[in-house]
Amino acid sequence: MFVSSLKVFKFRNLADQTIELGSGPVYVNGLNGNGKTNLVEALYLLSGSRSFRTNSSSELLKWGEKECSVFGTVVSENGTEELGLVFTPGERTAFCNGKPLDSVTELIGRLRVIAFSPADLSLVKGSPSGRRRFLDRHMVDLNPGFIKVLMAYQRALASKSAVLKQPGIDYSHVKPWNELLADYCGKIVDNRLNFIKSLSDKAALFHEQYAPSDGTLTISLESDFVEDDRALSCDEILGRLEGVAPKEMMMRTPSLGAQRDDLKIALGGVDARAFASQGQTRSVVLSLKLGVIDLLEAATGESPVILLDDVDSELDKGRSGRLFKALLGKSRQVIVTGTDAPPDHLLASENLCTLTVSQGTVVS
Template sequence: MYLENIKVKQFRNYTELDVALSKGINVFIGENAQGKTNLLEAVYVLGMAKSHRTSHDKELIQWGRNYAKIEGKVNKKSGTIPLELTISKKGKKAKANHIERKKLSQYVGLCNVVMFTPDDLQLVKGSPSLRRRFIDMEIGQIQPVYLHRLSQYQKVLEQRNALLKNADGSDRSVQSMLDILTAQMIELAADLVHRRLRFIRLLRDWAADIHQSITDGRERLSMDYRSSVGDVSEDMELSRIKEVYEKAFADVRKKEMERGLTLIGPHRDDLDLAVNDKNVQTYGSQGQQRTTALSLKLAEIELIADEVGEYPLLLLDDVLSELDDVRQTHLLSTFKERVQTIVTTTSVAGIDHEMIREARSYRVKNGEIVETVD
């Protein structure tokens, strides 16, 4: 799949913009704070119905305006689909083929995107929340219902934490409400973790091969899902995972009442990464950590293509200058002529890859974009 054009109105620093895109590599060049990242964010939001930079949608709306709109035509094997997303203070309205989708889970997945930013190099050595977000957003693209379930889980978690924070252990009504919320949490948590385990199994296979290729066979990447309840594995049925959670919540209940906080669940899980059987988060060199992060992102592209039958868009936000020649080559050459790629950079001078110099180029300045002809 590829995006034929991206059209925005009152989004970030863009009052109005309509850019036709090549289905190959598109490079947007400009100084910092001119709007390069905002453009990539618009493409990402069009596909995912949420930003990778902020959880506050109002920040996407141009200052002093009431709404922002993003439009684009995604070309797929099944045909061209016009997409439209409007963001206002009342919420988001999504349309596909000019028909409004009542639930965002009916919209997400129509245009698959993979974003790679300098922050993703922190995916390995950064906090567990970064790895959880990576897992959540990618499963959401191939299983949009996952995002709906995750949203439900987060709401129950908030309610449960609020109850625990002010709980009176002797109040029967409080205990009864806690039982209800715990039962809801077990149902949702087991479902989320069951889906995560399947995703990790698939991702591991792709990432291991890619990592081995980048390192010429010198390094072997492995990964394991680390659950806060400990005893879950990829071969478990959903019903068995529920049983594990039921026991875990019963065991930790007294401690949760004392702490006033939910102590277990998918929101506390992590992804363990190892290179040659050594934890790369703790013991890996910067080069190994970067190669691992790159392998995960490249594996993500292959996994999505395998699951949905088409390659996603690849968005590279000022990341090429952070990679050496070997990693640049793997990032760009692996998907040559198969993946539409949109790149931002302050200059192509520091990027040695010939494919960038042959790409369609645009100049970005003060919220305006002009295609360049060299």
């Protein structure tokens, strides 16, 4: 799939304009601070995800404006669709083919995007929540309906937390939420386990090609509800939740659940989250993301749109060469930003589309 054109209105520093994009490699060139990442961010948002830079839609509005929007024409095996988002402070409304959607999550699956950006190092080094987001986001790419389970789980967990904070409660108040949570937890943990199983071989293979001397990459799920490599049943999970209920009522906060899951990442058996160097971390992130691309392509028969923001400043020549080779080998829309002339690997592609961003205006 690819985005054939992008229309931005009052979006960050970008001038109001429609930008035509090629279906293959696209190089977005421009000096620092001119709007390259803003352009990449606009594309990323159309996938239905939150921005990789901010959780607040107000930041997306051009300073002093009250509304901004991003619309994109997406060409995929489903045909051509116009997806869009309108942002006002604190609110986002999604559109498909001119009609408003009930929820932004309905965009999910219509445009799949995998982004590589300097912020990715936190996938290995940051908090478990970033790793859970990585898992859940791509599980949803593979199975868009799964977002409903994840959202229902968050709502039930918030309700249970609120109940636990009330004075004078007993277990009868908590029990209905535990029953619901046990059901959702079983599904979430099982899906996360299966996703990790299908990703681990692919990621390990890429890692073997990139950084063989770093040791074998292995990933696994750390969860309150996994035993002998399988998700506990709903009844077993409920049993565990009941076991900790007295403590939870005393502490007034939930203590077990899928909200504590983590993706364990190891290199040669050593925990990469704690011990990987910067270079090793980058190779792990690239391998995980290339693995996800492979998985999505195998499952959907289509390539996701790939965004590479500023990777050349992040990677040494050898590594970025191998990354480009892996990504440009197939016909994919790969959108790359940089401050210099296009890298050699891109120049070699015959259908390269080059754009220049100057103070928010994009010219081809």
